[in-house]
Amino acid sequence: MTLPPLPPSLRPQLLKQLVAPWPSQPELVLVTDLDGTLLAGPPPWRQRLYGWLGRQRQRVVHVFSTGRDLGSVGRMMRLETQLGLPHPHLVISDVGCTVACGHSLRPLPELVAPIDARWQGLPERLLPLLRRIPGLESQPVTADRRLAYLIDPARIDPRHLRALEVHGVDCLISGERYLDVLPAGINKGSTLLALLQSLGLDHGLVVTAGDSLNDLAMFETGLAGVMVANAEADLRRHLPQLRRTFAARGEGCAGIVEGLRHFGFGHLLDARFLNDPWPAFNPDGPTALW
Numbered sequence: 479m480t481l482p483p484l485p486p487s488l489r490p491q492l493l494k495q496l497v498a499p500w501p502s503q504p505e506l507v508l509v510t511d512l513d514g515t516l517l518a519g520p521p522p523w524r525q526r527l528y529g530w531l532g533r534q535r536q537r538v539v540h541v542f543s544t545g546r547d548l549g550s551v552g553r554m555m556r557l558e559t560q561l562g563l564p565h566p567h568l569v570i571s572d573v574g575c576t577v578a579c580g581h582s583l584r585p586l587p588e589l590v591a592p593i594d595a596r597w598q599g600l601p602e603r604l605l606p607l608l609r610r611i612p613g614l615e616s617q618p619v620t621a622d623r624r625l626a627y628l629i630d631p632a633r634i635d636p637r638h639l640r641a642l643e644v645h646g647v648d649c650l651i652s653g654e655r656y657l658d659v660l661p662a663g664i665n666k667g668s669t670l671l672a673l674l675q676s677l678g679l680d681h682g683l684v685v686t687a688g689d690s691l692n693d694l695a696m697f698e699t700g701l702a703g704v705m706v707a708n709a710e711a712d713l714r715r716h717l718p719q720l721r722r723t724f725a726a727r728g729e730g731c732a733g734i735v736e737g738l739r740h741f742g743f744g745h746l747l748d749a750r751f752l753n754d755p756w757p758a759f760n761p762d763g764p765t766a767l768w
């Protein structure tokens with residue numbers, strides 16, 4: 479199910495709500511999952527990548543795409559800014575159900591409203607059914623426009639989840655223990671496409687990166703995608719069908735950089751990034767690819 483096309487006039491309205499200055503001619507739109515992807519790797523590596531992102535604000539649009547809620551993104555930012563992570567331009571959170579300014583973390587109503595409309599009435603219908611499914615435990619998150627659970631894989635019966643989908647939702651399991659109940663057709667991929675369209679961003683400039691099943695929808699868009707080496711096995715199984723997804727040998731943030739080079743964006747890695755002395759880690763490890 480695809481979202482209705484957005485009016486072209488949305489761009490100025492959206493840009494006005496973003497705190498970070500918008501590049502006049504973006505050369506790359508880097509869309510990174512957080513846990514297991516941008517946040518994976520020893521602190522010196524992350525620091526190196528974060529420093530580069532900070533220096534490239536006028537060339538690179540950075541978008542987080544995460545299963546976290548906005549509160550959790552804010553808490554993570556307070557920690558990672560100590561390593562130099564700049565606020566991204568935009569955040570897609572709640573597995574695609576929220577879009578916000580990357581600095582203020584204020585949701586962008588123009589992009590959230592169509593998702594909200596699809597969510598109306600669903601929690602009331604679904605919560606009583608979900609309470610009766612064995613092996614589910616509510617996640618302690620403010621889940622906007624979705625319901626989030628932890629699952630007990632030994633007790634959960636996938637048929638119970640499939641039966642829920644007739645009510646207009648998608649049930650998405652990732653990391654073998656997280657269940658998200660999302661409005662049908664809404665995911666990280668559909669929301670990213672809506673965002674690119676509303677901002678008039680060229681698909682050829684986009685590189686996405688992720689490690690778990692909730693990133694599959696981004697890879698299925700056909701945009702350039704980087705599956706980092708530590709990706710979960712259930713995601714890796716889809717690789718043969720993903721025509722524009724590159725399987726990196728590097729884990730987490732090292733995989734992102736490897737993917738940028740693979741897709742022809744290596745020229746954006748500046749001398750400071752390339753000439754940084756190697757951080758102290760095992761230089762023979764599979765992630766030593768910078």
Ligand SMILES: [Mg+2]
Nearest residue numbers: 511513514690
């Ligand atoms: Mg992840």
